[in-house]
Amino acid sequence: MLPIALPVGWGAAAVVWRLVCAPEEPAGLGERIVTSAVFFATGAALALGVRCGLYRELRRVREVAHAAQRVLLRPLPPRLDGLALAAGQLSASRGAAVGGDLYEAVATAHGVRLVIGDVRGHGIGAIGAVAAVLGSFREAAYDEPELCGVLRRLDRAVQRHLGERAGDGDPAQPPTAHPASEEFVTVLLLQVGPDGTLTALNCGHPWPYRLRCGPQPPAALPLADADPLPPLGMFPLPAELPEEECGRLLPGDTLVLHTDGAEDARDASGRFFGLDAALTDAALACDGTPVPPAAVIHTVHRALLRHTGGKLTDDVALLVLRDDRARVPAQPGETAETTLRRTRPEPSNR
Structure with missing residues (x-):
């Protein structure tokens, strides 16, 4: 009153x-x-x-x-087992901090494991599937010795979620007529071994980009070009899951994991956003030094909003990691003490 x-x-x-x-x-x-x-x-x-x-x-x-959404899509630590991390999300739904995109990174006895995914649709309506995938990954990443086992756990979680959603519909409707029957989740699983070995399983998701700083001009190149598996929820997984060996992540190398909302964004004239060009610009701005993950996200978000005029039609998620397991040159604004602390070995459970 x-x-x-x-x-x-x-x-x-x-x-x-x-x-x-x-x-x-x-x-x-x-x-x-x-x-x-x-x-x-x-x-x-x-x-x-x-x-x-x-x-x-x-x-x-x-x-x-916002408190509930931060628990669901919790902020990543700035460093994880010698890797520098940063993540960012742009939601197409006004006022939503979490949409249909998901990401997570954990340090396990098998290496650092990461997941990034995209639920069909965007906004608040996709949060149920996001919670199912992230909850399953946070358990399976520690329990399963092989990446294939993690993916199968995620697939079962998605199938349970879709089954529960279909069960909430009209019993008189056939299951295929329920909206949940048309939902799916694209997922990319990535494992960074202690020696930098990269192993991936891809279910309908865009491949990450690799940024490498060296004597040659920097360029954003796809991590792999193999055909992905179908998204989760559309078809059963095959009996054998082909893990993709993607080489090694060398000291100073940067990987950029993203959802398709970044590459599918268009301007007023219908021109697609050039994600690889924006990543190259971020690497060029560092003048040959390793690219700070937070700077990559800031550069891409700014270029994306400028390209679309601030009107996104799909959620956009970015997860950037850089290998700092060996000594790398100091970044702008860092002191010698900060650089030394950043390059010291860290416990694997961080």
């Missing part, structure tokens, strides 16, 4: 003044001005009080929603 106490008080005072003190017909211009001012102030105060109350309620709801 507090937001409307002031306007109600103003309204009561105006009514009492009008009935007791004001003449039935204002005798002059001054009295007419006073009468109009009193009722105008009453209406303005009422509108302002209601607006302030609704704004406070909206702010509380947003705080709760």
Whole structure:
């Protein structure tokens, strides 16, 4: 009641003044001005009080929603077992911090394992599938010795989620008629071994880009060109899962994992966004030094929003990692002490 106490008080005072003190017909211009001012102030105060109350309620709801979304898509640590990490998300749904894209990275006894995925659709409606995939990955990444086992656990989690969604529909509808029957999730699993060996399993997801700084001009090149498996939820996984060996991640190399929203974004004329060109620009800005992951995300997000005019039609997620397991040159703004601390070996459970 507090937001409307002031306007109600103003309204009561105006009514009492009008009935007791004001003449039935204002005798002059001054009295007419006073009468109009009193009722105008009453209406303005009422509108302002209601607006302030609704704004406070909206702010509380947003705080709760953002807290829940941060638990689901939690921030990644800046360093993980000698790798520098950064991640960023742009949601196509206004006011949503989490959409249909997902990512996670964990350090295990088998190496650093990462997942990035994209649920069909975007926005709040895709959060259920995101939670199913991330919850399964956070358990399977530690338990399964092989990457194939992790993928099968994710597939079972997606199938359970779609089955539960279909069960909430009309029992009279055939299962294929339910909207959940058309949902799927593209997933890329990546494992970085202790020696930098890269192993991947790809289910319908774009391949990452590799940025390598050296004597040659930097360029963003796809990590692999093999045909991916179908997305999860569309077809059963084959009996044998072909793991893709993608070489090694050398000291100073940077990998950029992304969802298809980055490459499918268009400007007003229908021209696609050049993600590889934006990544090359980020590497060129570092003048031959290893690329800071946070700088890559900042550069790509800025170029993407400029290209689309701030109007995204799909969620965009980026996960950038750099191999810092050996001494690398100091980054701009870092002191010698910071560089030394950054290149020291770290516990594998970080």
